[in-house]
Amino acid sequence: MILNIRIDHKTADINKIEESTRNMDEIFANIQHDHQVQEYVQVKTCNRAEIYMVLDEAPLHYQWGGLVVEKDEKALEHVLKLSCGLESMIIGEDQILGQLKDAHKVSVKKGHCGPVLDNVFTKATHVGQVVRKKTQINQGSVSIGSAAVNLAESVLGDLKCKKVLIIGAGKMGTLVAKALVEKHLKAIVVANRTYDRAVCLAKELGGDAIRFDRLARAISDADVVISATGAPHAILTREKVNVAVPPENLEKMVMVDIANPRDIEEDVEDLGVKLYNIDDLRGIADNNKKKRQSEAKKAEKIVAEELDLLEKSLQHLEVEPIIANIRSQAEIIRLRETEKAYHMLGDMNGKEKVVDHLTKVVVDRVFYNIIHNLKEAAENDDTEVINSAKYLFKNKT
Known part of the structure; x- marks a missing residue:
């Protein structure tokens, strides 16, 4: 599961933010002690402090002390809105996008960011850029x-x-x-x-x-x-x-x-x-918000569409190792048999690329439906199909 705990300007004043930031650090340390935190990214700005983490189970029995706690879809929706400036005190401000990129980079560098949060923050950056390109939410915006x-x-x-x-x-x-x-x-x-x-x-x-x-x-x-x-x-x-x-x-x-x-x-x-x-x-923030309401609605529509794509891509992560194994085995066979064909055909007068392209297309077409159905099984949480695929396509060596 993906968990987001945060304190920001929407729920607290600066006194409470400072106090709760220290409290959040303590809670996070306790969660790390009590649970297997697989990945995490920390975000801190002048008016917010957040932690995104991936863990096997929801942490229970913690006194959250005024922190906002959201998981899975709600947490994902929040980070996408955050990247667009929709959650900022100054609606549409651009600085948050850079701050999210920096937080992502730091987490990757320190080895705290894995495939799940890498997907999430890469998508968040993309969504932030798309919203600014397709709407005027940041036009003449104040920081x-x-x-x-x-x-x-x-x-x-x-x-x-x-x-x-x-x-x-x-x-x-x-x-x-x-x-x-x-x-x-x-x-x-x-x-x-x-x-x-x-x-x-x-x-x-x-x-x-x-x-x-x-x-x-x-x-x-x-x-x-x-x-x-x-x-x-x-x-x-x-x-x-x-x-x-x-x-x-x-x-x-x-x-x-x-x-x-x-x-x-x-x-x-x-x-x-x-x-x-x-x-x-x-x-000043309230006046800015009123001016940008119509653009904010356009941004929220984009977020909703991208959230659906993000959730699907995260579901696909479960079957990515199977798909990678299928492609790897198929490529080994393709290269081996293509090389045999070259020897049998003799001098091809520079047409090797035609044969190479043909074999690639054949392999892609053969496995297209299999890979598509595997991704669909992941989206539907169909463990029976997924387990069958793991068995069918596991390496025998």
Whole structure:
């Protein structure tokens, strides 16, 4: 069975997401201890944490603690919708597709992804691409990064004369940067633990890069701070901000924290700073959702069609070894008998390809119905036919 456990923006705020992510890691460790987890892929973004796993039986007797738990068809439907941006806070955003690809690659590299989840995530990538090609769900779409910029703009007004500090030069920081470029801003500073990355991003923006140890100085006169690092703990505490920022600047400052876990401690707000996080982007997300309802319906129709194909392909996995064995045995016989025919026919004057093609076609036609019926048996869970095929086509050597 395929199991998906997750926490995301649809069922929790950022506090709950942070708390439940730790809880989910503990539950997953327990499942691995109690059950044979054959494959798994972990997905983590700024507003979700998910684990997909393949195991023999449903794990029981766990206190899920607010996590969403879905299996088989529901889990598959969710990952396809996720790849299309239908499950995102910002409907139609493109970043999730890259995040799913990355999660898939990491799992493959570490040896955690097997044939089932490889099929699932390959299909999810395909569906995400098809939906974006056949619908306009991502046309002019905003990302979490640009939503953060829009939020700051809604508070301060035009940002053209404001100094903006971006903390983090990773994927999310880059999205923020791109959104700022579209606003034609010039006073942009990028801070990152890896200075070279900050330099590269700042160069693209026409802004300045600073080393992380100069962060306090950069904060002191910033109008807007947008933080999106992958740090495991807060990098801006109340004490650090209080020391770095002059009192007269605190109440003018806007900070937007789009990291998970958060980069900025909540009590920074006590200093008078206007502090926002992922939860505060929901209003922008709701407006975006209304604009894309008709495109979302088209996307859901594509998902439904592709889900049916995915389920069939997963059912076919059971008989793939039998089919591979049939093809392997047939190919050995075909090559052997074709070689005999060449010797008997003598000089073929370059027409060997004709004979080779003919034998391939004959073999394919002979086994076409057998393979088709085997796949159909898998779809119908016909174990009698499958077991008979295993016996009939097993190697005798």
